[in-house]
Amino acid sequence: MMINYINKTSNRNRYNPTFKSGLTKDMLYQIPDNNVYINKYFKKNNINVDFKNNNAIAYCCFQSLEYIKLLNKKLGSNFGLPNQIIVEDFNKLKGNLNDSWGICNLLPTKLYKNSDKIVPERTVMFNSNLMCYKDKSLLEYMNDVAEFQKQENIESSSHFLIKFMHEFAHSIHEENLQRKYSSLKVVKIIKDFLNPDNIRNFQSQFSNGISQKICKYAAVNPFETVACDLSKKILNPSEEKFDVYMKENIFQKIFKEKDKHNENKIDTLIKNTWNGKMF
Numbered sequence: 001m002m003i004n005y006i007n008k009t010s011n012r013n014r015y016n017p018t019f020k021s022g023l024t025k026d027m028l029y030q031i032p033d034n035n036v037y038i039n040k041y042f043k044k045n046n047i048n049v050d051f052k053n054n055n056a057i058a059y060c061c062f063q064s065l066e067y068i069k070l071l072n073k074k075l076g077s078n079f080g081l082p083n084q085i086i087v088e089d090f091n092k093l094k095g096n097l098n099d100s101w102g103i104c105n106l107l108p109t110k111l112y113k114n115s116d117k118i119v120p121e122r123t124v125m126f127n128s129n130l131m132c133y134k135d136k137s138l139l140e141y142m143n144d145v146a147e148f149q150k151q152e153n154i155e156s157s158s159h160f161l162i163k164f165m166h167e168f169a170h171s172i173h174e175e176n177l178q179r180k181y182s183s184l185k186v187v188k189i190i191k192d193f194l195n196p197d198n199i200r201n202f203q204s205q206f207s208n209g210i211s212q213k214i215c216k217y218a219a220v221n222p223f224e225t226v227a228c229d230l231s232k233k234i235l236n237p238s239e240e241k242f243d244v245y246m247k248e249n250i251f252q253k254i255f256k257e258k259d260k261h262n263e264n265k266i267d268t269l270i271k272n273t274w275n276g277k278m279f
C-alpha cells in the first residue's frame with residue numbers, strides 16, 4: 001500500500017530563489033562534497049539510506065529530519081523518523097508512479113517490478129527522475145516548484161523542503177499508529193481508511209473545506225490531509241498549533257468541553273485520522 005504524491009511540476013525554468021521559503025544563501029553552499037559525514041548522520045539516527053550519490057537530496061533529508069528533531073525537543077512531541085530513505089528511478093517500481101515526487105511505503109510491499117524484494121514499512125523513496133538535479137540546482141529547483149505549487153493551491157507550503165517533509169509526515173503518522181496498535185490492527189486501519197467507499201464519503205464531506213484550509217492535494221484522502229497539514233506545520237512551527245497531534249491533557253479536555261460547539265470539523269477529522277479513528 002502506498003501513498004503517492006501526484007503533482008505536476010512547474011514548467012518554468014527560472015530557478016531563481018526569492019529566499020522567502022526557508023532556503024538561505026548559506027544553504028546553497030553547505031551541501032557536502034562527499035557523503036561520508038552525511039552517511040554517518042543517518043547511521044547515528046538508525047536510518048538506512050541509499051541516496052545514489054545525490055548529496056543535495058541527502059542534504060534536504062538531513063535538514064528535514066533536523067526540523068523534526070528540533071520540534072520534538074521544543075514541543076515534547078514524539079514524532080518518529082523513517083526506517084529507510086532511498087533515491088530511486090520510479091520506472092523500476094510497480095504502479096505508474098512516474099509523476100510522484102516521493103512515496104512513503106506504509107506496509108511491507110513488493111514494490112519493484114520483476115522482483116520479490118520486500119520493501120519494509122516506513123521506507124521513504126524519492127524519484128530521481130523528477131528530483132533530477134544535483135548540487136545547489138536541486139535546492140533552487142525544489143524552491144521554485146514549492147512556490148509555484150503553493151501559489152496554485154496544490155501544495156500546503158511554499159517551503160523548499162515540503163516534498164521531503166510531506167513523505168516524512170506520512171512516516172510520522174504511521175509510527176504514531178504503530179505505537180498505539182498491533183501491526184494487524186495498523187494494516188486494517190490503513191486499508192479501511194483508503195478503501196474507495198471511505199474515500200468517496202470523505203471527499204463528499206470534506207473536499208471543499210480541506211482545499212480551502214490546507215490545499216487541493218490534502219483533499220485526496222484523509223492520510224494526505226494529515227501529511228499536508230503536519231508537514232506544513234513542522235516547517236513553520238512558530239505560526240502553527242499542534243494540539244491535534246499531541247496527547248490530550250486535563251486542561252485541554254476542560255477547554256474542549258467548554259468550546260465544544262466551536263470545534264472545527266477539519267481539526268477533528270485530522271485528530272481522528274492521526275489516532276486511527278474513522279471520522
Ligand SMILES: [Zn+2]
Pocket residue numbers: 003004005166167170223224227
Ligand atoms: Zn502523500
